Amino acid sequence: MSIGILGKKIGMTQIFDKDGTFVPITLIEAGPCPVLQVKTNEKDGYTAIQIGFGDMKKDHTTKPMAGHFKKSKCEVPKRFIKEIRTEENQKYEVGQVLAADIFAVGDLVNAIGTSLGRGFQGGVKRWGWRGGPESHGSMHHRQVGSLSASSYPSRIFKGTHMPGHMGHQRCTIQNLEVIDVDKEKNLIALKGSIPGHKNGFLILHKSKRVKKVSGGAAEAPKADKKGQVAPKKKK
Numbered sequence: 001m002s003i004g005i006l007g008k009k010i011g012m013t014q015i016f017d018k019d020g021t022f023v024p025i026t027l028i029e030a031g032p033c034p035v036l037q038v039k040t041n042e043k044d045g046y047t048a049i050q051i052g053f054g055d056m057k058k059d060h061t062t063k064p065m066a067g068h069f070k071k072s073k074c075e076v077p078k079r080f081i082k083e084i085r086t087e088e089n090q091k092y093e094v095g096q097v098l099a100a101d102i103f104a105v106g107d108l109v110n111a112i113g114t115s116l117g118r119g120f121q122g123g124v125k126r127w128g129w130r131g132g133p134e135s136h137g138s139m140h141h142r143q144v145g146s147l148s149a150s151s152y153p154s155r156i157f158k159g160t161h162m163p164g165h166m167g168h169q170r171c172t173i174q175n176l177e178v179i180d181v182d183k184e185k186n187l188i189a190l191k192g193s194i195p196g197h198k199n200g201f202l203i204l205h206k207s208k209r210v211k212k213v214s215g216g217a218a219e220a221p222k223a224d225k226k227g228q229v230a231p232k233k234k235k
């Protein structure tokens with residue numbers, strides 16, 4: 001599995017590329033992330049590393065965690081700790097620091113975060129229901145309609161869309177393009193939006209599932225001798 005890194009969302013902004021195209025981007029502070037623990041096949045049955053991000057006060061750590069940080073040569077305790085799977089041929093050592101330079105411009109990245117919490121919401125906002133009639137005499141504009149039948153099945157199926165808690169769920173956005181990398185400030189600019197609020201913790205790792213175009217790559221339109229592109233013929 002490709003190596004990843006921890007970070008936090010700073011916010012969104014916008015840039016213009018060389019062609020003048022408007023590009024929305026999200027700025028992320030990625031790293032530095034010290035390696036707190038290395039797991040191997042011989043001892044643990046799989047290969048992985050445990051990394052940390054975000055400083056916290058020593059008074060806010062428990063004694064077991066303080067001992068773990070001391071053993072891993074980490075002077076400042078970390079608030080956000082995650083384990084990331086690695087390949088057998090990838091070698092890491094305790095105390096090694098991962099930074100934003102593990103990514104390069106043009107890489108595709110998967111971002112894992114927690115979506116914004118919306119609290120208790122109705123079905124229209126939570127699931128996009130059409131709602132009831134808006135005409136005169138209707139009394140159920142945004143209320144729940146029929147959920148099941150009487151004789152059969154005489155019950156409500158599990159997973160039926162109903163009002164309830166919305167948001168605050170772990171979600172993944174795949175294939176986000178890296179627009180820029182600032183190695184000195186450990187900043188990464190990703191194209192598009194990322195779930196979560198500002199200063200929310202994120203997990204970033206290189207994507208392995210690249211979008212494929214069905215039927216092969218699309219051919220570029222051919223131009224004539226004058227350099228003009230002929231319009232497509234309707235079938």
